[in-house]
Amino acid sequence: MTTPTAPLILFDDDHYMYVFEDQASAEAGWEMPDEFTVGFDAPARPLSMTGEPLDVRLALAGEVPEEAELRRLVADHCRGHLRGQVPPQATALADFVAALPREGR
Template identity: 60%
Template structure:
């Protein structure tokens, strides 16, 4: 459901939004600019709050950073 979605980014750190009807939701870019700093800040906050003692990815390149994020269910 679109109203259950808080915030997301694509692999280039561009912000995404959900659109559509319930159970027929699609992801769309909400801007062409990279929000890499915001993505990194949110990931660091998530690790601090929910994964204490673990360090977030430290890749200096965006692709390395994204590749270092955990995969859900893995």
């Protein structure tokens, strides 16, 4: 499999979204692998996480993009955690992903 394409969009067990600039920062910034529920790379391909606490690894779990699922989870995140804020309205996936807030910004 190929390397995930940045940015990486990860969701925890509370359905909170985190967007990391690259794979290294995502792996360094994620502490507990059991808190990961789902993730995607920029083309909306699914990610898997393995490892131990404070030492996680991300990899592509498949090559088929799951754009509709990514958009649904982002909308759920906005409704549940960012009340009053709407997800990006871009129709093109690249523009949608580019508009997501990044960790550390």
